Amino acid sequence: MKLGVIGCGKMGTALVAGAVRAGALGADQVIGFDPHPAARDAFATATGSLAAASLKDLAGCDTLLLCTKPQQAAAALSALRESATTEGLLISVAAGLTLEWLGQHAPSGWRHIRCMPNTPALVGEGAAGFACSKNATEADRQTAHDLLGAVGSAHSLAEPLLDAVTGLSGSGPAFVFLMIEALADGGVRSGLPRDIALELAARTLRGAATMVLETGLHPGQLKDQVTSPAGTTIAGIAELEARGLRSALIEAVTAATRRSQELGRS
Incomplete structure (x- = not known):
């Protein structure tokens, strides 16, 4: 797996650092992009991964982790749509973006997973729920579980239940x-x-x-x-x-x- 991280803020950094620390992911498998150079550098330092100079550098990744603010997601995915590989997995932790929305904005042919983590993930004590698109595979589900589970607990649920996850955890x-x-x-x-x-x-x-x-x-x-x-x-x-x-x-x-x-x- 080659993981591209879109948005190198606290949550993206915490998830990747936790996965690397737990052995679920190698630092050399990850490249992260953020429009703010300081955030890219902090991500690379915390995770041991590469920092990308532009979104185009993520084009060869078969898995993308979307960690932008919701209002920034459409522009980021649009920039990737033409250059991304034809098949891959998009995992989104951007609040409120539904599987339907992800299907409309992600590269064509990709599978999608919507996640709701919480801030204790930043200290390795997260509690998260996630929902998979109909075309997602069991391997995709396991990827999301391993990534979120590296910083706490993770539960695969039907998408409508993610609102209750939001309300609770x-x-x-x-x-x-x-x-x-x-x-x-x-x-x-x-x-x-x-x-x-x-x-x-x-x-x-x-x-x-x-x-x-x-x-x-x-x-x-x-x-x-x-x-x-x-x-x-x-x-x-x-x-x-x-x-x-x-x-x-x-x-x-x-x-x-x-x-x-x-x-x-x-």
Whole structure:
């Protein structure tokens, strides 16, 4: 495989660096292009891959990773359309670009995969979903899984479900950052220094998430293990339930999913 990366920003760099680090991809198999020389140089340094001087240098690649902003994607793909090989795979992480849109703008005869990664991929803890076009092969599906899985977890889904992925894991980090900030504020209100409260809050959420993933237990079971009769935890949980934390989070994911659907239609 020869992978051409269109857009050498944080996400493109994180995906390639993770794949190279995991052994899923050789640095010599990758060439990246970005209109900003500083971004190209940073990509080459972080991944050990080549930096292209122009989009034409990606013409010989049989796999393209589209990491531009959505509004820049059409121009980038148009520039490649005439010079690209007749068959290949386009993997897009550009938000909101549907498989139908990719089919209309990508080089003729190419297969397409639409991905929704999230920002924790930048630290190797991503959670992504992806959907394949009808003409994509099982090898294409595995390529996307290996690339996204190198920086976290990846799940192959029907395309309509990518809106829910956007609402949950795409927008979810912002919800969690808000929770960390609020927990830290609670610690400060109760007398803790700000820096200590923030570290305790962040490590508490990371530790709790790790327990869910590594034990395989339902979060409710883990919650019950911490909640002793008439103790401090149940007092706090009762307050959260009274103030609607559970329903607020459900509605936040639902609202983000609905907005993703609206953006896709527009």
